[in-house]
Amino acid sequence: MLSPSFTPNPDAAFPGPLQAQSPPPPPAVMLLLASLLLHCLPLAVADYDICKSWVTTDEGPSWEFYACQPKATSMKDYVTVKVEPTGITCGDPPERFCTHENPYLCSDECDASNPDLAHPPRLMFDKEDEGLATYWQSVTWSRYPSPLEANITLSWNKSIELTDDIVVTFEYGRPTIMMLEKSLDNGRTWHPYQYYAEDCMEAFNMPPRRVRDLSSTSANRVVCTEEYSRWAGSKKEKHVRFEVRDRFAIFAGPDLRNLDNLYTRLESAKGLKEFFTATDLRMKLLRPALGGTYVQRENLYKYFYAISNIEVTGRCKCNLHANLCSYKEGGLQCECEHNTTGQDCGKCKKNFRTRSWRAGSYLPLPNGSPNACAAAGSAFGTTTTVAAPIVAAPAKISKLFQLKPKSPQVVPIEVFKDCECYGHSNRCSYIDFLNVVTCVSCKHNTRGQHCQHCRLGYYRNGSAELDDENVCIECNCNQIGSINDRCNETGHCECREGAAGPKCDDCLPSHYWRQGCFPNVCDDESLLCQNGGTCYQNQRCLCPSGYQGVLCDQPLCQGEEGQACDPAPHAGPHLAVLLGSGLLLWLAGCLGY
Ligand SMILES: *[C@@H]1O[C@H](CO)[C@@H](O)[C@H](O)[C@H]1NC(C)=O
Ligand SMILES: *[C@@H]1O[C@H](CO)[C@@H](O)[C@H](O)[C@H]1NC(C)=O
Ligand SMILES: *[C@@H]1O[C@H](CO)[C@@H](O)[C@H](O)[C@H]1NC(C)=O
Numbered sequence: 001m002l003s004p005s006f007t008p009n010p011d012a013a014f015p016g017p018l019q020a021q022s023p024p025p026p027p028a029v030m031l032l033l034a035s036l037l038l039h040c041l042p043l044a045v046a047d048y049d050i051c052k053s054w055v056t057t058d059e060g061p062s063w064e065f066y067a068c069q070p071k072a073t074s075m076k077d078y079v080t081v082k083v084e085p086t087g088i089t090c091g092d093p094p095e096r097f098c099t100h101e102n103p104y105l106c107s108d109e110c111d112a113s114n115p116d117l118a119h120p121p122r123l124m125f126d127k128e129d130e131g132l133a134t135y136w137q138s139v140t141w142s143r144y145p146s147p148l149e150a151n152i153t154l155s156w157n158k159s160i161e162l163t164d165d166i167v168v169t170f171e172y173g174r175p176t177i178m179m180l181e182k183s184l185d186n187g188r189t190w191h192p193y194q195y196y197a198e199d200c201m202e203a204f205n206m207p208p209r210r211v212r213d214l215s216s217t218s219a220n221r222v223v224c225t226e227e228y229s230r231w232a233g234s235k236k237e238k239h240v241r242f243e244v245r246d247r248f249a250i251f252a253g254p255d256l257r258n259l260d261n262l263y264t265r266l267e268s269a270k271g272l273k274e275f276f277t278a279t280d281l282r283m284k285l286l287r288p289a290l291g292g293t294y295v296q297r298e299n300l301y302k303y304f305y306a307i308s309n310i311e312v313t314g315r316c317k318c319n320l321h322a323n324l325c326s327y328k329e330g331g332l333q334c335e336c337e338h339n340t341t342g343q344d345c346g347k348c349k350k351n352f353r354t355r356s357w358r359a360g361s362y363l364p365l366p367n368g369s370p371n372a373c374a375a376a377g378s379a380f381g382t383t384t385t386v387a388a389p390i391v392a393a394p395a396k397i398s399k400l401f402q403l404k405p406k407s408p409q410v411v412p413i414e415v416f417k418d419c420e421c422y423g424h425s426n427r428c429s430y431i432d433f434l435n436v437v438t439c440v441s442c443k444h445n446t447r448g449q450h451c452q453h454c455r456l457g458y459y460r461n462g463s464a465e466l467d468d469e470n471v472c473i474e475c476n477c478n479q480i481g482s483i484n485d486r487c488n489e490t491g492h493c494e495c496r497e498g499a500a501g502p503k504c505d506d507c508l509p510s511h512y513w514r515q516g517c518f519p520n521v522c523d524d525e526s527l528l529c530q531n532g533g534t535c536y537q538n539q540r541c542l543c544p545s546g547y548q549g550v551l552c553d554q555p556l557c558q559g560e561e562g563q564a565c566d567p568a569p570h571a572g573p574h575l576a577v578l579l580g581s582g583l584l585l586w587l588a589g590c591l592g593y
């Protein structure tokens, strides 16, 4: 059943062989030990399992903060599962099935109404007695040749980070084709995670690849593997893996001893940490085990899926701001430290938003950086992350206040611990003659003494707090349609004559767009094309033969001479081009087209 909070699981593999060799002491002993140590000496922490400790320095005792994360554990205890389509689970109506090993002795039965013969989805996550496999089972492939497909979706309603292989155990042979997908947003969007097939080229048109052959630059590549789909006897090869360890080993070595390198890479390689993160996993079972041969239509009762276990080892993602994660009100929740809050400790607590929120970091080794949230008026960071003293360049200050560079009063002095910049800067400076402390180098398109305004060309995001990185939105005014690149508080730009729309990228109905808005040449109301001409995109009239002119209101030149209608025949083409009416129109008019 679901326990109220995580208990450290000695079997949880990551972080690695050290733990596997020597199981940790029971939690009670550990707590006592930790609290004893905490109050005596600065504790050497490893593995990011402690968020803070009480240390004594020359200035007296104080808290020291560290990056921290919950222990890895078996995540299957906290999962909800959905099996699709409805009716895919066997036993309703009851059904007999055979095995590949003994296909003509079909003595097994699935009956959903009999607890001893039922195979519901929860049996993929239960604790099994020694030697007795309990499993979910699908209906048999009696509807062949229409495919036998099933989706199994695992949801945590919480971001988790994988720390060891996902291992799926199939009792009666592994699928010949399947696919694993993941979601990072509680199932709204899905991404392929790994493809599995006997023949990757045939099934997915992908070349087969083994995860252990990947390199440091391809560690987060989505591959198709043929390693877990071959027929080798249903009792011999039961497992299908998503190899997390092999990917970690690319950085940490085959025994995962060099975890420092792994942690460094997780921080620095783009997308690597995210690759191991998910809120949901979905297995798409696309074709069952065939027993190493083609489908034998005379005995379809030996084709089905049966899964006895899905092992997912990982930890709650708490952005390195919590070392505990508990199961409350039907969901996992990080117990946030460092004055952060949220399910993933993904934001700063109210009144602690002077700096913008940041995830903790594994670096520098070995304790990482807590990147704690700070209250207004408090020192930035902590004893382990002291903001570097900053001397702002005089040029920047003077620019801020539109002063002449030589102005002698502008003297940047030192870091002001109580300078409040809503997290858009950690530099501030004292300006003597104004007697103010002001933020410098405001980021995220902000400006102002406290970085509380938006730069010109940006406007305030109504749904973002002042300390949000997204607080200022670019006006994005159409360069041609607008007078300048500024906008008002609702993002509306100031339009040129004839232009319209919030960004001035539209025209008023009386105008048409062509590198700007121009008054209509013709329309369906007052500027009608004459003599049966049609109005082309408000730009010009397409005249019928025999007429020309802007509104087709002039009769066409008569005869070869054309003298009567065209007073300057040689200037004709040039004039037409200049007028923007196009060569076509001129040709149409003068050749009687
Ligand atoms: C599995 O899920 C995918 C995506 O939602 C869907 O297109 C497909 O029909 C599902 N398959 C089954 C057998 O329900
Ligand atoms: C998911 O978790 C959130 C936050 O804990 C909770 O408010 C929500 O009700 C949960 N949703 C489901 C479907 O369990
Ligand atoms: C969080 O806020 C409390 C209360 O102001 C403070 O005592 C504590 O040191 C803060 N923790 C961190 C990590 O900044």
Ligand SMILES: *[C@@H]1O[C@H](CO)[C@@H](O)[C@H](O)[C@H]1NC(C)=O
Pocket (backbone or CB within 6 Å): 461, 462, 463, 464, 465, 468, 470, 471, 473
């Ligand atoms: C406004 O801020 C919210 C909250 O941070 C953000 O989700 C949204 O994307 C922002 N809007 C724009 C247009 O940037």
Ligand SMILES: *[C@@H]1O[C@H](CO)[C@@H](O)[C@H](O)[C@H]1NC(C)=O
Pocket (backbone or CB within 6 Å): 488, 489, 490, 491, 492
């Ligand atoms: C911004 O400009 C638009 C268009 O001119 C106008 O409708 C809107 O009321 C303005 N908003 C504010 C807050 O001034």
Ligand SMILES: [Ca+2]
Pocket (backbone or CB within 6 Å): 123, 124, 125, 126, 127, 128, 133, 134, 135, 307, 308, 309
């Ligand atoms: Ca089971």
